[in-house]
Amino acid sequence: MSKTVDIHVHHITRVEGHGNIRLRAEDGKVLQCEWQVPEAPRFFEAMVLGRSYEDIQTIVSRICGICSVTHTFAAIKAIEDAMGITVSEQCDKLRMLLHYSEQMESHSLHVGYLVAPDLLGVKSVVPLVASHPEVVKKVIKLHRIGNQWMEAIGGRMTHPVTVKPGGFASLPTEKYLRELKATLTECIPDLKAVAEVVLSLAGKLPAFERPTEYVALVDSPRAYSFYHGGIGTTDSDEIVRPQEFERVANEYVSPQSTAKWCKWHRESYMVGALARFNLNAEQLLPLAAATAKMFGLKKGCCNPYMNNVAQVVELVQVIEHSLQLIDELLTAGIKPELAKSTPREGEGAGAVEAPRGILFHRYAFDKKGNCVKANCCIPTNQNHANIQKDFEALVPQFLGESQDDIRLKMEMLVRAYDPCISCSTHFLNVEFV
């Protein structure tokens, strides 16, 4: 009996496009299988031209409401690279601490708001409040802690204003750091409870594997890296300096997408939590390592759906490392160091791990410190080709299933990558009742 599969998940808003999924198959033969994506926030690059080096990080933080701290830090590292600015150990630790607040916020949101509904068979997190109130409240609590933590150190909810070239415009107090330490210590049992719920549902993640290249920051042997280090890959021992990121990304145009795609040693690569885990698993702190073991997550995992599990492991990792950083900062005492910098002509690049993968920024400045060149390479663009290759491998394996089941597996795959698409507008679109 002939079977036709025709899936078209198509979402275009008034202003921006979301990603589209297109699958057509007849009698077990795939005729079209595409992940189609519109351009992401490249247009922000033009907006920073002519702007002062002191303002760039604040402007680019608006690129995204979820990864705003990471955009801030990719920019600030590139600016400081261009200006030859080095920062103090205290500044470095406080920046890592601020950066972790975003990982905490984003991962808890992704696992709780997007992945959990898939695993529990509902459309969104809203109905889960009634069916699974305790776990939803724990997820909201973790997200809220990340949100307040970001505001306390970054000076504003979501889009930080305290981060400047050379340091901070204002510093958290030791009293606040002691309070944060207590809050983070208290939330570890909540985190364990959320991890156990995800573990109980992890069997519902599709059993699909496709070996690929994984790319992430590597700073071995210092730490499981989100902020420091060079660009590592599972395909070679080479560590590439952030200043050479274009040699990694190799951006190219795909006919099925207006967004640029990337490839390095193979036809695609993956960035994100699973990539960081595959490159840095040995550096996990004890509780995070125990969480990975609990899930059976091992280095070399090539099931993209397990990116969600790697995010749970990273939630534990960022809390553990944050507690260490706070202890170190309190032992040394917070010194009243505020940002100082002098402009100069130059060019620099920065690489930082966003929750959804490695992010690259490059800027060049004239002698007054005004921006003359900008280039941002976001993690989601780096993942597009890998999503396409996953689709091509996934679909034939499950073509015998119902159209709805195939569609769900494809949508879950895209969600597993935690993509950043359609993130520059957030308007209401309503009709009155």
Add this chain to the structure above:
Amino acid sequence: MNPIVVIGLGNPLMRDEGVGLFVVRALETRKERFPGTDFIEAGASVLGALHSMAGRTKAVFVDCAFMGEPPGTIRRFSPDEARSIKRLAGFSLHEGDLLNSIQLSRNLGECPREIVIFGIEPDAVKMGEGLSSLLSGRLPQYVAAVEAELMAELHDC
């Protein structure tokens, strides 16, 4: 934390999309007139707004809104008077819908008793800084509308 919060949403690099931020910034310069009120620029974090309103008695949102009105129109409504027709792909955390966040807050039992939304119909949602000339010219009118809402609250106390 004050019992009343005014939350501005939007992206200031997408022209009128950021109108909520412009209104809140203007109000914040005269915040001493509104004791018991916090002013928050939530920017692009629609889900973050969930936390900003939790545990308050009243939340006032100011946001760019496609409402089928002439560009520049400001309209005051409650979440129960409107239905979202925004199509979310469901792929990403990066898309947001304020009405969904409010519903989630209600389901969690932490939503303010009163929620007021000031929707402002945009003239231009596209890359660029600053409001369109139409909305820029009407900014004092938008600020006055929210001020009137807050003043009424003071008189009711």
